[in-house]
Amino acid sequence: MSDYLFSQITKFIKSHFPHEEFIPLHAPVFIGNEKKYVLDAIDSTYVSSVGPYVNRFEEMMVDLTGADHAIAIVNGTNALHMGLILAGVNRGDEVLSQALTFVATANAISYIGAEPVFIDVDGDSFGMSPESLRSFLNGHAVRRTEGTYNKSTGCKISACVPMHTFGMPCRIDEIAEICDNWNISLIEDSAESIGSFFKGRHTGVFGKIGIFSFNGNKTVTCGGGGALITNDPQIAKHAKHLTTQAKVPHQWNFVHDHIGYNYRMPNLNAALAVAQLEQLDTFIENKRRLAAEYSLFFKDLDIPMQKDMDDTKSNYWLNAIVLKDIDQRDAFLEYSNSHGVMTRPIWELMNKLPMFRHCQTDSLENSRYLAERVVNIPSGYRPD
Numbered sequence: 473m474s475d476y477l478f479s480q481i482t483k484f485i486k487s488h489f490p491h492e493e494f495i496p497l498h499a500p501v502f503i504g505n506e507k508k509y510v511l512d513a514i515d516s517t518y519v520s521s522v523g524p525y526v527n528r529f530e531e532m533m534v535d536l537t538g539a540d541h542a543i544a545i546v547n548g549t550n551a552l553h554m555g556l557i558l559a560g561v562n563r564g565d566e567v568l569s570q571a572l573t574f575v576a577t578a579n580a581i582s583y584i585g586a587e588p589v590f591i592d593v594d595g596d597s598f599g600m601s602p603e604s605l606r607s608f609l610n611g612h613a614v615r616r617t618e619g620t621y622n623k624s625t626g627c628k629i630s631a632c633v634p635m636h637t638f639g640m641p642c643r644i645d646e647i648a649e650i651c652d653n654w655n656i657s658l659i660e661d662s663a664e665s666i667g668s669f670f671k672g673r674h675t676g677v678f679g680k681i682g683i684f685s686f687n688g689n690k691t692v693t694c695g696g697g698g699a700l701i702t703n704d705p706q707i708a709k710h711a712k713h714l715t716t717q718a719k720v721p722h723q724w725n726f727v728h729d730h731i732g733y734n735y736r737m738p739n740l741n742a743a744l745a746v747a748q749l750e751q752l753d754t755f756i757e758n759k760r761r762l763a764a765e766y767s768l769f770f771k772d773l774d775i776p777m778q779k780d781m782d783d784t785k786s787n788y789w790l791n792a793i794v795l796k797d798i799d800q801r802d803a804f805l806e807y808s809n810s811h812g813v814m815t816r817p818i819w820e821l822m823n824k825l826p827m828f829r830h831c832q833t834d835s836l837e838n839s840r841y842l843a844e845r846v847v848n849i850p851s852g853y854r855p856d
């Protein structure tokens with residue numbers, strides 16, 4: 473019975489990727505100016521952390537997101553690390569985030585020496601639940617003049633990092649309002665949501681800082697890369713300074729006024745990023761068409777999918793279906809991966825990983841439900 477269902481699904485997926493032997497989850501496509509710009513960067517000898525493509529990339533990110541400033545960073549994880557530093561998170565602080573996320577979110581919090589606290593997600597968006605955030609703060613937090621503190625641990629809660637899971641915007645306006653009320657810095661992990669909009673505004677602009685990733689598996693890739701966006705000119709200035717070893721500008725002297733980082737994106741990668749960003753609309757239109765076709769198909773099968781709410785426009789980075797239970801999920805993973813279709817389960821919850829097992833969580837009711845049932849299916853660009 474199940475095998476029949478699984479063969480229907482894999483057949484449907486294969487019909488959409490007729491040219492692939494083994495259909496990957498998401499492969500990069502280079503069908504624009506990628507080679508031209510990369511060769512140009514090499515010819516110019518500007519391959520490292522300064523160069524015209526870095527500037528152009530930053531301008532394109534400003535245009536796309538509507539943020540006042542964008543800073544190119546070497547990858548998304550380091551952009552998150554930098555964002556947390558710039559938001560003023562200190563060693564020993566707590567940062568509210570999701571248990572259902574890619575490990576980089578929690579890792580970046582740990583780089584600071586801060587502790588993640590894992591809040592539940594919504595069942596439809598798979599992103600942080602404003603309801604759960606509000607009830608966690610009402611139950612566990614206390615406002616003082618210096619900020620918001622966790623009553624049970626005594627630690628300062630200095631930031632909140634929600635994540636737009638698989639490109640689907642979470643209820644970020646409500647989260648921003650809650651963070652405002654509690655005087656907690658909001659940093660959006662928009663690593664997966666380039667080109668995704670919530671109520672007409674690009675993800676990443678709702679709080680103090682937003683970050684993006686351009687890793688090889690993402691919607692737009694430059695091999696490895698990241699970006700940080702903000703409307704705060706001081707943060708933007710500081711971001712550029714800290715990511716370039718905090719060197720005091722001078723023609724020949726090497727003087728540094730802060731512990732700095734080598735986090736700038738090389739011009740070589742920026743060349744690739746610029747060429748890819750030029751194609752963002754094409755990529756997203758292609759991916760949204762696939763998502764719409766999946767949506768009709770899985771509706772007929774009564775298999776729920778993660779899909780847009782009325783006020784969201786997702787990039788549909790990775791399509792996600794929700795199977796009946798963990799046994800059906802495992803059987804489907806086994807079947808599809810041995811029948812030429814790459815699929816994978818959603819991430820293990822952060823609080824189940826050895827380094828984060830001790831961290832505080834709320835009930836994580838939806839996170840636990842989804843962690844056992846969600847499977848990603850091939851979602852890459854299809855050539856016409």
Ligand SMILES: *Cc1c(COP(=O)(O)O)cnc(C)c1O
Pocket residue numbers: 547548549550573574576577635661663664684685686687696697698
């Ligand atoms: C990809 C990703 C990152 C990290 O980005 P890198 O560029 O790979 O360092 C961070 N958070 C989330 C949610 C991601 O999916």
